[in-house]
Amino acid sequence: MKTILFVLVTLSLNFAQAQITEKPEFGKIAITGGTVYTITNGTLENATVLIEGEKITAVGRNIQIPEGYTVIDASGKEVYPGFMDSGSQLGLVEVNAVAVTVDSREVGDYNPNVLAFTAFNPHSAAIPVTRVTGITHVVTAPSNGLIAGQASIMDLWGYSPDSMAIDATGAMVVEWPSSMRRGFFDNRSDKEIKEAFEEELKTLNDKLDKARFYDAMMSEFESNPNGKTQPDKDIRLEAMRATVRGETPVLVDVSREKDILKALEWATDEKNAELNVIFINVQEGWRVADEIAEAGIPCLVKSLYLPVRDYDHVHRPYENAGALHKAGVKVAIISDEIENVRNLSFEAGYAAAYGLGREEALKAVTINPAEIFGIADLVGSIEVGKQANLFIADGDPFEPVTQIEQVFIKGYKIPMVSRHSQLYDEFLDRDAVNE
Amino acid sequence: MKKLLTLLLLLLLVGYTQAQETGSVLIKNGTLVTITNGELENTDILIRDGKIARIGENLSAPRGVMTIDATGKFISPGIIDAHSHLNTVSTNESRNPVTSEVTMEESVNPTDISIYRAIAGGTTSIHLMHGSANVIGGQGETLKLRYGAGQEGMRMDGAPRTIKFALGENPTRVHGQGSGIHPRTRMAVEQVIREHFDAAIDYKRNREEYLTAKANFDRRGRGTPPVPVAKNLRLEVLSDIIDGEILVHCHSYRADEILMLMRVFNDYGVKNYTFQHANEAFKVAPELAKNGAHTSIFADWWAYKFEVYYSTAYNATILNENGVTNSINSDSDELIRHLNHETGKTIRYGQTSVEDALKMITINPAIQLGIEDRVGSLEEGKDGDLVIWSGHPISIYSKVEQTYIDGMKYFDLEEDQADMRISVNPNESFEDGAAFGEIISGRKADACMEGAFNLLEETTQR
Numbered sequence: 001m002k003t004i005l006f007v008l009v010t011l012s013l014n015f016a017q018a019q020i021t022e023k024p025e026f027g028k029i030a031i032t033g034g035t036v037y038t039i040t041n042g043t044l045e046n047a048t049v050l051i052e053g054e055k056i057t058a059v060g061r062n063i064q065i066p067e068g069y070t071v072i073d074a075s076g077k078e079v080y081p082g083f084m085d086s087g088s089q090l091g092l093v094e095v096n097a098v099a100v101t102v103d104s105r106e107v108g109d110y111n112p113n114v115l116a117f118t119a120f121n122p123h124s125a126a127i128p129v130t131r132v133t134g135i136t137h138v139v140t141a142p143s144n145g146l147i148a149g150q151a152s153i154m155d156l157w158g159y160s161p162d163s164m165a166i167d168a169t170g171a172m173v174v175e176w177p178s179s180m181r182r183g184f185f186d187n188r189s190d191k192e193i194k195e196a197f198e199e200e201l202k203t204l205n206d207k208l209d210k211a212r213f214y215d216a217m218m219s220e221f222e223s224n225p226n227g228k229t230q231p232d233k234d235i236r237l238e239a240m241r242a243t244v245r246g247e248t249p250v251l252v253d254v255s256r257e258k259d260i261l262k263a264l265e266w267a268t269d270e271k272n273a274e275l276n277v278i279f280i281n282v283q284e285g286w287r288v289a290d291e292i293a294e295a296g297i298p299c300l301v302k303s304l305y306l307p308v309r310d311y312d313h314v315h316r317p318y319e320n321a322g323a324l325h326k327a328g329v330k331v332a333i334i335s336d337e338i339e340n341v342r343n344l345s346f347e348a349g350y351a352a353a354y355g356l357g358r359e360e361a362l363k364a365v366t367i368n369p370a371e372i373f374g375i376a377d378l379v380g381s382i383e384v385g386k387q388a389n390l391f392i393a394d395g396d397p398f399e400p401v402t403q404i405e406q407v408f409i410k411g412y413k414i415p416m417v418s419r420h421s422q423l424y425d426e427f428l429d430r431d432a433v434n435e
Numbered sequence: 436m437k438k439l440l441t442l443l444l445l446l447l448l449v450g451y452t453q454a455q456e457t458g459s460v461l462i463k464n465g466t467l468v469t470i471t472n473g474e475l476e477n478t479d480i481l482i483r484d485g486k487i488a489r490i491g492e493n494l495s496a497p498r499g500v501m502t503i504d505a506t507g508k509f510i511s512p513g514i515i516d517a518h519s520h521l522n523t524v525s526t527n528e529s530r531n532p533v534t535s536e537v538t539m540e541e542s543v544n545p546t547d548i549s550i551y552r553a554i555a556g557g558t559t560s561i562h563l564m565h566g567s568a569n570v571i572g573g574q575g576e577t578l579k580l581r582y583g584a585g586q587e588g589m590r591m592d593g594a595p596r597t598i599k600f601a602l603g604e605n606p607t608r609v610h611g612q613g614s615g616i617h618p619r620t621r622m623a624v625e626q627v628i629r630e631h632f633d634a635a636i637d638y639k640r641n642r643e644e645y646l647t648a649k650a651n652f653d654r655r656g657r658g659t660p661p662v663p664v665a666k667n668l669r670l671e672v673l674s675d676i677i678d679g680e681i682l683v684h685c686h687s688y689r690a691d692e693i694l695m696l697m698r699v700f701n702d703y704g705v706k707n708y709t710f711q712h713a714n715e716a717f718k719v720a721p722e723l724a725k726n727g728a729h730t731s732i733f734a735d736w737w738a739y740k741f742e743v744y745y746s747t748a749y750n751a752t753i754l755n756e757n758g759v760t761n762s763i764n765s766d767s768d769e770l771i772r773h774l775n776h777e778t779g780k781t782i783r784y785g786q787t788s789v790e791d792a793l794k795m796i797t798i799n800p801a802i803q804l805g806i807e808d809r810v811g812s813l814e815e816g817k818d819g820d821l822v823i824w825s826g827h828p829i830s831i832y833s834k835v836e837q838t839y840i841d842g843m844k845y846f847d848l849e850e851d852q853a854d855m856r857i858s859v860n861p862n863e864s865f866e867d868g869a870a871f872g873e874i875i876s877g878r879k880a881d882a883c884m885e886g887a888f889n890l891l892e893e894t895t896q897r
Contacts, residue, residue: 400779424749
């Protein structure tokens with residue numbers, strides 16, 4: 001045993017450095033013999049997946065492996081599309097308690113022009129820690145103020161935001177103005193709370209109106225600039241043009257029943273018909289699931305949080321995703337995390353156990369978020385032509401006992417190394433020496 | 436309607452008040468996850484008057500004892516959380532770096548809904564701790580989660596005394612940065628402990644000399660009365676620590692500060708202590724093992740503050756492989772609802788065995804609290820604290836179906852109601868009905884620092 005341990009430690013010393021020095025494999029890779037969960041085309045046993053470059057080029061049971069392919073035997077293993085966390089602050093925050101490392105919270109209520117993409121640190125120690133668990137791409141979002149900025153969708157392999165971005169302008173983040181008391185310390189009168197809410201909502205609507213006007217004005221100029229005076233550019237309104245056209249979704253952060261109903265009223269207003277609205281958090285979604293379903297608004301939810309009200313049933317948070325799905329809402333599971341985005345799989349596991357079911361829970365971390373964010377042509381399933389974001393596990397990835405053995409991102413067979421595994425390699429048998 | 440509600444709540448309260456008595460039950464044909472004696476399939480377990488009376492096959496129920504068929508179910512001992520602030524009234528007495536005189540004894544809120552939520556997740560005992568604002572904080576209280584039994588009814592009688600210590604960022608922020616007193620650095624954290632331990636030793640000697648002299652003077656009734664040495668509760672508690680009467684549970688993160696405290700404790704002869712959180716304990720696992728020091732850690736929390744940036748989710752596995760008795764704790768009203776899942780992560784990160792993973796939420800925390808002869812495993816003679824699971828407790832798909840404490844049922848999935856409050860805050864609006872603490876502190880609340888927040892906010896302003 002000691003000898004094995006020694007060999008293991010010596011082997012791993014090669015890359016037990018502060019940085020990840022091991023290089024990924026890239027090119028032509030065949031994964032054979034595994035049970036492939038395609039998500040969109042059923043589950044194929046003893047199947048092969050071919051990867052060429054960044055793409056999946058073949059998926060099926062009787063596939064000839066062309067010459068020149070590196071074969072990875074996945075017999076007895078399970079192959080899944082890479083999981084997508086559609087609600088995180090990964091890469092925007094390094095150490096939450098150290099303010100200078102927090103780039104998720106810009107000052108002010110009106111920052112539609114700031115992009116998560118810009119501050120996304122591709123070298124964050126949390127990125128390798130996340131991706132080795134099978135999470136291959138995330139939505140990372142700013143989180144402060146009424147119009148907080150734009151969330152970006154990022155692959156978790158690469159050395160620059162440019163090479164990692166699936167969509168730098170993934171969604172416009174709106175922190176829904178609450179019409180409720182903020183806590184016991186909130187000693188505003190009911191009237192004051194109502195007025196504050198109405199004022200904030202008016203601000204939001206005014207900005208959207210301005211953006212619509214600006215978009216129309218600019219579009220008219222752009223369509224035929226000849227003989228017209230060029231309007232001055234407004235960097236914020238410019239950033240909102242894609243939003244008011246419905247090209248960039250609006251990610252509305254809303255949780256409580258009363259707030260959700262107000263947000264639904266706003267989202268279904270004729271004036272906002274063009275907006276592509278997504279709700280995030282929606283902790284009390286189960287209370288108004290039918291109304292959300294009727295409005296056709298997808299929801300991004302966690303499972304592991306405390307019941308919102310003291311008199312709520314103890315399992316409400318676990319059951320929220322399932323209840324929304326049953327009502328007909330398209331659901332994706334999020335971690336709402338920074339350094340522990342890896343817990344996404346377990347958030348999905350709890351949703352699966354408490355009403356959503358395993359099959360739907362798998363969709364909720366793969367194809368559903370991809371569809372919600374309009375990137376299902378690229379990721380979200382194991383299909384020919386899609387980006388090769390996938391992983392091999394020795395069992396059900398929702399189970400904590402399962403080992404995630406190999407992850408592929410954009411065709412790269414990534415080193416299964418992170419700060420956490422490196423510290424393990426270094427310290428499991430700390431005082432071992434080379435003889 | 437309101438009257439009806441009140442009546443219902445009263446009934447609930449009465450029901451639960453009675454439930455603090457011990458109970459008897461026979462659970463048949465389940466798979467017993469004993470912790471100390473492997474997994475026993477198709478085995479019966481009989482609890483009589485609150486204690487595990489027999490474990491075996493084909494047991495029959497004594498007259499009047501209810502029988503439950505647990506075919507296909509798993510039965511584990513109740514989960515023990517060695518680090519919790521679940522139902523504290525106050526958590527931190529943060530205006531002095533040493534507050535050994537304060538205790539959680541009177542700081543137990545017996546009607547907190549979070550107790551019910553914890554039982555629903557299979558947790559039956561907790562170590563209710565003082566916060567981490569002070570180098571030497573207040574004394575803890577070991578509770579059984581007998582929801583509705585009142586403050587007295589929740590105490591675990593006979594559990595050893597415990598006390599909270601804290602090293603690193605929290606005490607240096609609160610006192611050094613916040614108030615401009617020692618300690619501002621990890622250097623002074625050590626000196627605060629040594630200075631107070633020395634004072635406690637001197638105090639004990641002087642106090643005993645005085646009491647002897649006073650007794651002699653009183654007996655003789657003449658001469659000069661001795662100069663009084665006043666009773667000092669703070670130093671008396673410290674003296675009890677040095678005498679080995681109190682188990683120290685020390686909030687700590689970095690490897691260097693863990694080594695520091697072990698040096699100090701070796702100098703003063705303090706044994707039998709547990710490092711709480713201890714994110715960098717894996718770096719000094721051989722030293723911990725050598726000193727017989729225990730660790731009680733998060734399964735995967737890291738990077739939320741700087742002193743946990745260079746840590747790993749493989750911590751538990753490394754400690755376990757190096758022979759350190761380790762437990763997985765919650766320090767959170769949310770995590771305490773699924774500690775079986777939290778400890779499952781020790782398998783994902785480093786492939787700890789299922790058996791050892793489950794020890795980390797049962798017998799190991801029991802050892803750390805000095806209650807291992809009472810709880811933490813399914814053994815004849817131990818307390819009837821157990822959980823019936825729909826499947827193996829390590830699986831994410833398994834649900835807690837029933838939770839028993841002293842043979843009394845405190846949770847039943849089938850009979851579970853939405854509103855399980857036994858106390859309603861008359862000031863809350865029905866629509867809000869919320870635990871606002873969560874909303875204020877937001878994500879990843881530093882529960883250990885509850886009550887020290889205001890002080891810290893003042894600090895950040897500076």
